[in-house]
Structures are given as structure tokens and as C-alpha cells.
Amino acid sequence: MSSLKYRLFKNKLLTLSVVIFSALTAVPLVLIIGKVFLKGWRQINWDFFTKTTPTTLDALLAINNNQPIPGGIANGIVGTLMMVLVASVIAIPLGVMCGIYLSENRKTKFSTVVRFLTDLLQGTPSIILGIIAYLWVVIPLKGYSALAGSVALAIMMLPLIVRSTEETMNLLPASLKEAGLALGSPYRSVVLKVLLPSAFGGVFTGILLAVSRVIGETAPLMLTALGATTIQWDITKPASAVSLLIWEFYNDPNLQSMIWSASLFLLLLVLSLNILAKQLAKKWRI
Amino acid sequence: MKKAIFLLAVSSLLLISCSQKTSLSGAGATFPLPYYNLVFKAFTENAGIDVSYGGIGSGGGIRSLKDEVVDFAGSDAYLSDEEMAEMKATIHVPTCLGAVVLSYNLPDVSSLNLTGDIIAGIYLGKITRWNDAAIQAINPAVSLPDKAITPVYRSDGSGTTFVFSDYMTKINKDWENTLGTGKSLNFAHGIAAKGNPGVAGTISQTEGAIGYIGSEYAFALNSPIAYMQNAAGEFILPSSLSISAAAQEGIADDTRSMITNSSAKGSYPISCLTWIIVYKDQAYANRSEDQARATLSLLNFILSPAAQAQTTMVHYAPLPKEVIDKAQKALSEITYNGKSL
Amino acid sequence: MSDKIFRSLLLVSALILLLIFAGMFFSLSKGAVPAFREFGFFGFIFSDKWISGTGQSTEQYGALAFIAGTLMTSVLALLICLPFSLPVAFFVGEYFRGKKVAGVLGGIVDLLAGIPSIVYGLWGFYALRPLIQSLGLSEQGFGVLTSSLVLAIMIIPYAASLSAEFIRMVPQELKEGAYSLGATRAEVIRNIIFPTSFSGIFSAYVLALGRAIGETMAVTMLIGNTSRIPRGLMDTGNTMASIIANQFGEADGLKLSSLIAIGLLLFLITAIVNFLGRLMIKRHSV
Numbered sequence: 001m002s003s004l005k006y007r008l009f010k011n012k013l014l015t016l017s018v019v020i021f022s023a024l025t026a027v028p029l030v031l032i033i034g035k036v037f038l039k040g041w042r043q044i045n046w047d048f049f050t051k052t053t054p055t056t057l058d059a060l061l062a063i064n065n066n067q068p069i070p071g072g073i074a075n076g077i078v079g080t081l082m083m084v085l086v087a088s089v090i091a092i093p094l095g096v097m098c099g100i101y102l103s104e105n106r107k108t109k110f111s112t113v114v115r116f117l118t119d120l121l122q123g124t125p126s127i128i129l130g131i132i133a134y135l136w137v138v139i140p141l142k143g144y145s146a147l148a149g150s151v152a153l154a155i156m157m158l159p160l161i162v163r164s165t166e167e168t169m170n171l172l173p174a175s176l177k178e179a180g181l182a183l184g185s186p187y188r189s190v191v192l193k194v195l196l197p198s199a200f201g202g203v204f205t206g207i208l209l210a211v212s213r214v215i216g217e218t219a220p221l222m223l224t225a226l227g228a229t230t231i232q233w234d235i236t237k238p239a240s241a242v243s244l245l246i247w248e249f250y251n252d253p254n255l256q257s258m259i260w261s262a263s264l265f266l267l268l269l270v271l272s273l274n275i276l277a278k279q280l281a282k283k284w285r286i
Numbered sequence: 287m288k289k290a291i292f293l294l295a296v297s298s299l300l301l302i303s304c305s306q307k308t309s310l311s312g313a314g315a316t317f318p319l320p321y322y323n324l325v326f327k328a329f330t331e332n333a334g335i336d337v338s339y340g341g342i343g344s345g346g347g348i349r350s351l352k353d354e355v356v357d358f359a360g361s362d363a364y365l366s367d368e369e370m371a372e373m374k375a376t377i378h379v380p381t382c383l384g385a386v387v388l389s390y391n392l393p394d395v396s397s398l399n400l401t402g403d404i405i406a407g408i409y410l411g412k413i414t415r416w417n418d419a420a421i422q423a424i425n426p427a428v429s430l431p432d433k434a435i436t437p438v439y440r441s442d443g444s445g446t447t448f449v450f451s452d453y454m455t456k457i458n459k460d461w462e463n464t465l466g467t468g469k470s471l472n473f474a475h476g477i478a479a480k481g482n483p484g485v486a487g488t489i490s491q492t493e494g495a496i497g498y499i500g501s502e503y504a505f506a507l508n509s510p511i512a513y514m515q516n517a518a519g520e521f522i523l524p525s526s527l528s529i530s531a532a533a534q535e536g537i538a539d540d541t542r543s544m545i546t547n548s549s550a551k552g553s554y555p556i557s558c559l560t561w562i563i564v565y566k567d568q569a570y571a572n573r574s575e576d577q578a579r580a581t582l583s584l585l586n587f588i589l590s591p592a593a594q595a596q597t598t599m600v601h602y603a604p605l606p607k608e609v610i611d612k613a614q615k616a617l618s619e620i621t622y623n624g625k626s627l
Numbered sequence: 628m629s630d631k632i633f634r635s636l637l638l639v640s641a642l643i644l645l646l647i648f649a650g651m652f653f654s655l656s657k658g659a660v661p662a663f664r665e666f667g668f669f670g671f672i673f674s675d676k677w678i679s680g681t682g683q684s685t686e687q688y689g690a691l692a693f694i695a696g697t698l699m700t701s702v703l704a705l706l707i708c709l710p711f712s713l714p715v716a717f718f719v720g721e722y723f724r725g726k727k728v729a730g731v732l733g734g735i736v737d738l739l740a741g742i743p744s745i746v747y748g749l750w751g752f753y754a755l756r757p758l759i760q761s762l763g764l765s766e767q768g769f770g771v772l773t774s775s776l777v778l779a780i781m782i783i784p785y786a787a788s789l790s791a792e793f794i795r796m797v798p799q800e801l802k803e804g805a806y807s808l809g810a811t812r813a814e815v816i817r818n819i820i821f822p823t824s825f826s827g828i829f830s831a832y833v834l835a836l837g838r839a840i841g842e843t844m845a846v847t848m849l850i851g852n853t854s855r856i857p858r859g860l861m862d863t864g865n866t867m868a869s870i871i872a873n874q875f876g877e878a879d880g881l882k883l884s885s886l887i888a889i890g891l892l893l894f895l896i897t898a899i900v901n902f903l904g905r906l907m908i909k910r911h912s913v
Contacts, residue, residue, distance in 0.1 A: 011811035018722060021714035022732060025787075028780050029739050032750050036742070055327055056320035057600055060506065097640035104637070114641050116901070117648040123837035123897035124651075125868040127875065128890045132651050142571040143355050144311055144340070155647060162644065188633035209740070216743035219843060219872060226311060226340035229327060238311050238338040246745055250483055251341065252320055253506035263746045270741025274734065343876025441852030443877025451681070466682025469877040477767055478852035478863075480873065487752060 036267060040260035048072040048261065052230060053245060059254035069255065073262050078231045079239035083146050083221075084211060086235060087153035092207060095158050099165025099203075100191060106170070115166075122159035129155050130220030138224060146239035149225030156217065157210035164206025168199040208277040212270045218243045242266055308580050309336040314347020314360030316481075317445050317500050318560045321382055321602050322360065325593045332587070335580050344445050345469070351376075351563060354571040357581045359563045362445025363469070364542035375566035377616045380541045381588050383533055383603035385501040385524045386450045386556045388512040391489050392416065394431065399424045401515040402457030402547075402555070408496065409437050410460055411475040416494060424515075431494075437476035438488050438497030443469040446482070449558040450498045453546035498556075501529070505601035516555040517547050524554045529603035532557035541612050559609075562588070569623040578622045589613055652894070658887035662688065665881060671888060677854035677870075679882070688885035690892050695856045696864040697896065699771050700846060701839040703860070704778035705832065711779075712786040712835075716828070719787070720794030721820060722812075733791065740784040748848030751777040756849070765861040769851035772860045777845050782835040789831035793824040833901060840897055843868040867893045 047070065054062075054071030062069045098114070105111045133152035138144055172195060180190035196203070221227075226238035227248070246262045249255040319341045326337040339360070342350075347359035352373055364378050388400060404420055407413035413420060417430045440447045448469045454461040465471045477495070479488040482503040489495045489509070496512075501524055504511055513521040522528045531553035532545045547555050562585065568578030587593055594604040605613070620626075663671055666689065674689025715736060723729040755776060756768035764772065797820050805815045821828075851863020852873065867889050875886055 007811050007814065011813040014813040014816070015722065018714040018717050021711055022718040025711040025715050025783060026732065026735055029735055031754070032742060032746070032780075033738065035750060035754070036746060055324045056506075057324050057596070060600065094640050094643060097637050098644050101637035101641045110641070114644055116898075118644060119833075119837070119901050120894060120898055121644075121648060122834065123841050123893075123901070125841035125843055125871070125890075125893065127843060127868070127872050128651075128655070128893070131875075131887070131890070132654055135654050136650070138355050139353050141355075144313070144338070144350075158644065158647075187630045191633075212737075212741050216741065218743070218745065222340060222342050223346075226313060226338055226342075228336070228338045229323065230330070230336050232336070237309060238340070243743055246743060248319075248341070250745060250749075251316060251481055253482075253486075253503045254320075256483075259745075259749070263743055266743055267738065267741055271734075271738055274737050274741075278730075278734075345877035345879055346875075349879070441847070442873040445877075462682065464682050464684075466684070468679055468681035470679050470874060470882075471681050472678055472684060477769065480847055480852070484848065491757070 033267065036260055036263050039257065040262075040264035043068060043257060043261035044264065048265075049077065050074050053240075053248075053258075054255070056252050056254045059252070059258075063254060069258060073242055073245050073258070073265065075228055075231045075240040076242040076245040076262065077265070078233070079146065079149075079225065079228065079241040080215060080243070082233065082235065082239060083150045083153060083225065083241060084215060086147065086150035087157060087214065088207070088211065090150065090154040091157040091161055091210065094154075095161030095210075096165050096196075096203060098158075099162045100169060100196070102162065102166040103169035104191075115163075118159045118162050121155070122163075125219075126152075126156060126217050127219035127223075130223035133220060134223045141236070143236075144224060144226035144238040146225050146235040146237065149221045149239065149241070150235065152220035152224050153214040153217065156214050156220070157207075160210040160213065161203075161206050164209070165199070165203045168203055168206075169195060172198055204277060204280055208273055211273060215270060216243050216266055218247045222247070307336070308574075308576050309338070310357045310577075310580055310584060311338045311340075312347070312356050312358040312360060312562070313340040313342050313350045314562075315344045315362045315445050315560060316341035317362050317384060318360060318382060318602070320502055320600050321597060324596055324600060325381075325588055326584075328593065328596070329584055329587045333580075333583060335584070337584065343443065345443065348563070351565070357564070357573075357577065358584075360560065361563055362558065362560050363448050364544075364561055365563065373565075374570070376563050377566050377620060378541050378561045378563055379585050379589070379613050379616060380559045380561050380605055380609055382560060382594070382597045383529050383545075383605060384558055384560060385529045385532075385554055385603075386446055386453075386498050386558065387501050387504045387524045388496060388514065389486065389489055389499050389504050389509040390496040390512060391493050392431065392433070392510070393493070395428055395510075397428065398510070398512045399515065399521045400512045402454060406454055406458035406461045408435055409439070409454075409473065409475060410464065412460075424521075433494040436492050436495040437473075438479055438485050438492075438495050439471070439473045439476055440485060440498075441478035441480050444481075445469065445558075445560075446498065446500050447471060449544070449546060450556060452544050453556045456547045502601040514555050516553055517549045518551050518553075520552065522552065522554045524557075526598045526601075526603040528552055528554035529557045530606055533559065533606050533609055537609055537612065539612055540616060541609065557603075559605075564620070566619060567621050567623070575622050578620075582617065582620055585617055586614075589617075652891075655887055655891045655894070658884060659891045661881060661884035662888040666885075671885070672892065675856050686881050688882065690867070690885075690889050692854050692856050693865055693867040693870050693889060694892070694896065696771070696850065696866040697840055697868070697893070699857060699860075699864070700775045700778055700850065700866055701836055703771065703775035704782060704839045705836050707775060707779035708783050708786055708835065709832075712783045712790065713828075715783070715787040716790035716794055717816065720791035721816065724795060733788065736784050736787050738784075739780065742781075744781065744842060744844040745848075747777050747781055747845040751845060751849045767851060767863065769849055770861050770863045771850065771857050774846045774849040774866075775860075777849060778839050778842060781842060781845060782839050785838050786832050786835040789834065790824070790828045793828055793831070794820060797823045836900060837897055840893070840900070841868055843872045847872055867896070 051072035052075045059069045102111050129152045133148050137148035137151050180194045221241050221244050227244050228238050228240040242262055249258040322339050344361035350356040351359035417432045451467045455467045479485045482500050485497045489497050513523050516522050531550050532548040534550050537543045545557050589610050597604045672690050675691040676687045676689050678684050678687045680686035719729045719733045760768040801819050805819050846866050847869040853863045854865050857864035871886050
């Protein structure tokens with residue numbers, strides 16, 4: 001027996017709670033981002049993007065002379081971009097195709113198994129994936145390499161890409177596919193030229209979520225890419241990454257301030273990618 | 287589409303051609319990492335050969351060497367005889383000296399003397415307050431507060447813990463029977479923290495805390511460091527001088543010795559060597575002769591006066607002449623396919 | 628490219644995923660065998676001892692302490708994050724859908740995912756730990772509660788963003804039908820939107836829980852790293868991911884094998900959690 005007044009009151013209460021708790025959620029975020037920004041922005045200059053990492057001595061001398069630490073994270077930026085690119089080249093086609101398969105063959109036992117295993121892969125801690133990539137790539141190739149790092153990152157990206165592709169394609173109306181087939185188009189054209197473009201927004205968001213996740217990963221890269229002090233483009237050799245550098249800065253007593261500037265860089269990179277994703281999703285959505 | 291394939295082909299050709307340059311890779315201990323970065327950078331400027339070193343821990347480094355995926359491994363603990371039996375013949379090359387220091391957080395105490403027995407008592411939970419009679423007895427000039435002692439230790443496996451526990455086992459019977467020596471111990475009292483920064487950070491944030499840190503870290507942060515009583519009975523503050531003094535005598539010919547609790551006068555008792563380990567025969571895993579020569583020249587460079595002089599600048603200590611001689615003798619045994627280099 | 632080739636390509640990609648998982652399972656099992664042989668499979672799982680072989684102690688390893696730590700921190704993190712991510716999901720997906728403020732809040736929440744976990748650990752160490760100490764909750768400041776709080780913040784984006792998507796996708800006609808019958812917004816949410824999007828929201832939280840289970844760096848800096856079952860929320864402990872990350876670099880022999888065994892068990896724990904989640908979805912789906 002709810003009077004109208006009571007129901008309206010409950011309604012107002014819910015609205016208020018939602019708004020308040022949403023605002024509260026924003027609080028820690030602003031605190032954390034604010035801290036990263038405040039501690040990190042001073043270190044960012046042109047050198048930051050073009051020079052390689054300073055040694056502990058460079059930093060020590062700079063601190064003693066009250067100067068900003070020289071050098072930058074160029075070797076890390078190049079490594080991160082290179083490895084994320086190669087990982088994407090591996091993971092995106094594989095993940096999208098697997099997602100399409102799962103969506104097109106929803107009820108089979110095989111699909112259920114693959115779906116379950118994909119979710120398992122998602123829950124694996126990154127250090128385990130690093131160990132796996134060490135066993136599968138570093139040992140056979142007899143050396144640490146950016147390629148090994150890319151493989152570890154690719155495996156990490158797969159579940160997000162597979163599941164988002166599958167879920168998005170599941171949402172497409174059946175009429176879309178039927179219309180294409182009814183017009184006599186071969187199966188692959190219907191999938192590639194009709195279904196996939198319609199699902200593009202969701203697929204792209206999944207890809208960007210996956211990329212955002214691996215950009216900040218350290219543990220797998222320690223066991224695969226090892227690290228490098230120079231800017232180098234060879235994927236068969238060890239490479240650095242911004243996340244690896246952050247870990248090195250953390251362990252070095254003189255380079256502490258660089259932790260924040262490097263983190264700020266990653267944050268801005270993720271922000272740009274997210275904005276890019278939203279713009280592209282808007283553009284491609286039918 | 288065709289344009290993209292073309293560009294991809296060209297760029298991959300460029301990438302392949304880049305890989306002709308010799309470069310070295312090594313992995314292992316994080317203890318000497320700041321010094322290695324410095325010295326490797328200088329080597330690259332001199333010889334034009336890139337060196338990549340990953341601080342994944344001594345265990346990881348030795349594993350990598352075992353798996354033959356690196357040119358050298360860095361380790362704070364030398365390989366035991368059993369470990370050496372499991373691998374092909376290796377050479378230990380000491381690179382620099384460091385120490386494990388005891389850092390503490392007592393705002394009103396300007397200098398502190400400690401002995402190994404007291405520290406054992408602290409970590410074993412027997413000495414729980416700073417104004418304990420045992421501590422006060424060796425610190426007559428300082429008035430110690432009635433504060434609880436919080437010992438801090440490493441949560442991750444570490445060479446620093448290994449060196450620290452090696453000294454403590456030599457000094458204190460209780461420690462030898464309970465905690466023993468190792469990279470990771472079964473500490474029962476205190477706070478665990480990850481890495482040198484974790485321990486240093488915890489100490490600085492907890493009044494009454496005491497913990498063990500790598501020397502280069504503590505010096506760089508200007509943390510308060512305790513004077514340790516050495517085997518000669520003196521209370522010594524860790525410094526490049528006192529650390530080097532610990533390596534003056536008693537080093538084995540193959541340099542596999544721990545130099546903790548040295549009996550030399552003026553020596554700091556918790557000093558340590560750190561090594562780079564390479565295979566005696568460099569022809570493994572399809573490595574070229576150039577690669578072997580590059581590795582050898584890197585090792586020779588580290589032992590050179592120029593590189594050793596850089597140790598003090600970043601709070602390590604240089605190797606004494608006797609140790610360098612032994613190291614160079616070991617290096618002369620390196621071969622490639624049986625042929626001496 | 629004929630249709631047959633295209634269909635087989637899709638099948639192959641799903642098979643590759645299966646192979647990747649099988650390979651991982653095989654590699655991990657190989658490494659874990661010595662530990663299981665020494666302590667027995669169930670003996671290892673249910674032993675809460677983790678004793679290094681130093682001093683006079685004989686080596687003994689077991690996973691129970693870490694399983695407890697992992698379950699406690701992840702479940703607690705999920706419970707803490709729930710009252711914040713759900714309102715945000717409704718804020719973005721229903722109340723202010725399409726409006727600028729929803730875009731801003733959604734963007735802010737997505738940025739949380741881009742912060743490297745080491746920064747979360749540092750923030751927790753320097754900002755959260757003193758707070759907990761001053762509130763008198765814990766003397767050390769480290770512990771299950773501290774790490775769960777930071778974990779909760781870390782998983783908010785996964786839970787909120789995905790839930791918002793599913794809430795947004797509830798068909799307009801269903802809602803309008805309820806409104807036309809005189810329902811308030813709160814009633815529409817409770818009776819129409821929530822039940823319809825429930826399975827999606829639930830899977831989003833399973834994903835977030837998976838993320839929490841596998842998180843390493845932030846937890847390892849805040850949980851206190853004591854290898855025993857936590858005696859309460861304020862006590863210190865250790866998680867499976869954290870002990871692997873802490874000890875892997877310097878472990879060998881039986882300890883190394885035990886760590887890999889824990890990695891394998893992590894797979895199984897995630898599998899059990901996911902399986903239970905799926906079971907609950909099946910029970911609730913209309």
C-alpha cells in the first residue's frame with residue numbers, strides 16, 4: 001500500500017543517492033590524478049620526449065644543484081609504442097576473428113569452452129603471462145626481445161577484444177545479416193562489409209580498453225623485454241617501456257621525481273586514446 | 287592497401303638491417319643497478335656497443351644465464367658448489383663493493399651505536415624498546431627514548447637480505463639457529479616492505495623503526511645510519527673507505543668470498559662484493575666471436591680505474607687492487623670454442 | 628577468398644585461443660609438479676605454512692594463506708566498489724544519458740583504468756596509510772583493509788563502464804510502457820531496467836573481480852606481506868599474485884615450483900569464481 005507521496009519520495013531519494021555517490025566516486029580520482037599532475041608536470045619539457053633516461057649520477061648532481069633532472073624517457077616511449085603496436089597487430093585480427101566466430105556459433109559446445117577459457121585468460125595475473133612468454137619466446141630465441149614483450153602483451157589484450165567483439169556482434173539485429181545474405185552476398189562479404197562495420201564502435205572500444213590496460217603493465221615486460229637505455233627499433237633485441245622505466249625510477253633513490261612525470265605521460269596517453277576512441281565510435285556508429 | 291604492404295616490407299627490411307650491430311644483454315641483481323647503469327653508459331660511449339641490463343633479481347639473472355639467453359648475469363651471492371655443478375663452467379667477476387646499512391627513525395638521536403647481537407635481539411623480538419639496557423650501554427653519550435622498536439625487513443627475495451643474514455649468522459647463535467642465511471627469511475617480528483624504497487619509506491614514516499637497506503640507497507637519501515661494531519671491536523660508520531677496508535684480505539682466488547664480519551681494522555662489518563657471472567667458454571647459444579669479445583671488453587672496462595672511480599660518486603666502493611688482480615686473472619681464462627681470447 | 632577458407636580462418640582463430648590456453652596450462656603444470664609431488668596436491672592447497680629453508684627450518688610451502696588473502700581482498704574490494712560503481716553506471720547510462728556531465732564523469736572514471744598500478748600503490752602508501760593509522764584502525768597501516776580500499780578504486784572503471792553500456796541498451800519501449808502506466812523513475816529502474824540488464828551487469832562485476840584477483844603491484848605495497856591467513860580485516864596478509872611477484876625473482880628449486888603451483892591454482896580459483904558467476908547468471912536470466 002504505497003501512497004503517491006511515498007513513491008515520489010523514494011524516487012527523489014534514489015536520484016539523490018545516485019548523484020551523491022557518483023560525485024563521491026570522483027573524489028579519489030581527482031585526488032590521485034591531481035597528485036600525479038602536481039608532482040609530474042615540472043619534469044615535462046621537450047627533452048622529456050626526446051632524450052633517453054638519465055643515470056643516477058646525473059640525477060644526483062642535478063638534485064644537489066637544485067636543477068630539474070636532465071634526460072627524458074624517449075627510450076621508454078619508443079619501446080612502449082613499438083611493443084603495443086606489434087601486440088595490437090597480433091591481437092586485433094586474432095581477437096576480432098575469434099569474437100566473430102563465437103558470435104556466429106553461439107550455442108556449440110566448442111564455443112562455450114573457448115568463451116570460458118577466454119574469461120580465464122582475463123583473470124590471469126600479468127606476471128604469469130610474463131613467465132609464459134619467457135618460456136615460449138625468450139628461451140627459443142635465445143635472448144630477451146621486444147617481440148617477447150609484445151607476445152605477452154598480445155595475450156593480455158586478447159580476452160577484452162574477443163569478448164567485446166562477440167558481445168557487440170550479438171547485439172546486432174538478425175535482420176542485418178539476413179538482408180545481406182538474401183541479396184546474394186557471399187558469407188564473408190556479409191560479415192566483413194556489413195556486420196563488422198556496424199559493430200565497429202563496440203569493437204573499437206574493446207580494442208582501446210585492451211590497449212589502455214597493457215600500456216601500464218610492468219611485470220610481464222621485466223621477464224621478456226628486459227629494458228634498454230638507448231632508443232632502439234629492433235624487435236629482436238631488448239627494449240625499454242615507460243612502465244618499465246617507472247619501476248626503475250621507483251628503485252633508484254635519485255630518480256624518484258621521474259616516477260610522477262612518466263606516470264603523467266601514461267595518463268595523458270590513455271586520455272588521448274580514450275578521446276580518440278569516443279570520437280571514432282561516434283563517427284562510425286550507424 | 288598495397289601502399290601499406292610496401293611500407294611494411296621496407297620498414298621490416300630496415301629493422302632487419304639494424305640488427306647487425308653487436309649489443310650485450312645481461313640480467314640479475316638490483317643491488318648494483320645504479321652503478322651498472324652508469325658504467326654501462328660510459329662503456330657504450332667508449333666502445334659503441336649497447337648494453338641492456340634488467341634488474342630482475344640475482345635468481346632471475348642466474349636462471350637467464352642457465353637458459354643461455356643473456357651474455358652475463360649479475361648476482362649478489364656467488365654460486366654455491368652445487369649450483370656450479372649444475373651449469374657449464376662459469377667465471378665470477380667482482381665489479382664493486384657495497385654494504386648493507388642499518389637505518390633508523392629516532393628524531394632526537396643524532397648518532398647510534400649498534401652491535402650484531404643487539405640487532406639479532408631486535409629482529410627476534412627479544413629487545414623491544416629503544417631504552418633497553420643493552421642498547422643504552424653502548425651509547426653512553428645519547429639518551430635513548432622509551433619507544434617501541436619496529437624492525438623493518440624485505441618482503442621480496444633479495445640479495446640485500448642475503449648479505450645481512452650472512453653477517454648475522456656469523457655473529458649471533460640465536461640468529462643462526464632460527465632465521466639463518468638466505469634471500470628470504472622467516473621473520474616473525476616487524477613490518478615487511480617491498481624493495482629498498484619500501485623499507486626506506488616505511489622507516490621514514492614510522493617513528494622508532496629500524497631496518498636494513500642497501501648502502502647506495504641510504505646514502506642518497508641521507509637517512510640516519512647506525513655505527514656497527516666490527517670484529518675488531520670498533521664502531522664503524524659505513525663509507526667508501528670502511529667498505530673497501532673489508533675487502534683487503536681473505537678473498538678467495540676465484541673471488542667467491544663473502545666479506546662480512548671482516549677482521550680488518552676500520553672495516554665495516556656488513557660489506558659485500560657483487561659479481562658478474564659469465565660462462566668460461568663463450569661459444570654457447572650460437573653467439574658469435576664478436577659477441578664474446580664484446581663481453582670480455584665490457585668486463586675489462588668495469589675493472590678499469592676509470593670505471594672503478596665512478597663507484598664512489600654513486601655511493602659504492604671501488605675494488606682494492608688485490609681483488610682486481612684476481613678478477614683479471616679469472617678473465618684471462620675465458621675462451622671461445624677452446625681458443626683463448 | 629572463398630567462403631570455406633573464410634569460415635575455416637574463423638575456426639582457426641578460435642582454435643589458436645584454445646591452444647594458447649592449453650599451452651599455458653601445460654607449461655605451468657610442468658613447473659608445478661615438483662611442489663605437488665613434495666606436498667601432495669590437496670596437501671599443498673590446504674596448508675597455510677610458508678617457511679623458507681633457512682636457519683634450522685625445513686622448507687615447507689602451502690597455498691592456503693594466499694588463497695585466503697586473495698579471496699578476502701578481492702571480495703572486499705568488490706563489496707566496497709559496489710555502492711559507488713552502480714550509481715555511476717546509472718548516472719551515466721540512465722539519468723544523464725547523452726548529456727555532457729555524463730560524458731565527463733564517464734571519461735573521468737575511464738581514466739582511472741589508465742593509472743599504472745605502481746602509482747596506486749604509492750598513493751596508498753603515502754596518502755591512505757597515514758589516514759588509516761591516524762583513524763586508529765590499524766597500527767601498521769598495512770593490511771587487508773588498506774589494500775582492499777585501493778583495489779576497490781582500481782576496479783571501479785571496469786564495473787561502471789561496462790554496466791553503463793548494458794543499462795543504456797535496455798529497449799526504450801519497455802521503459803515507456805512502464806512510464807505510461809504511471810511508474811516513477813525509481814520503479815522503472817527497479818522493475819524494468821535492472822532485471823533486464825542484470826546478466827550484463829553481473830558479468831561486468833565478474834570481470835572486475837577477475838581484475839582484482841590478478842592485481843599485483845598495488846596490493847603488494849599495501850598488504851603487509853605476512854605469509855599467514857589474515858586474522859581480521861585490519862591484519863596483514865598476502866595474496867597469490869603478490870607472493871609470486873615478490874619471490875619469483877630470487878626463487879629456485881622447491882620454492883620456485885611452489886610459486887608456479889600457486890600461479891596454476893590462481894587459474895583454478897578464477898575458474899571457480901567465473902563458473903559460479905555464470906551459474907548464477909543462468910539461474911537469473913529470463
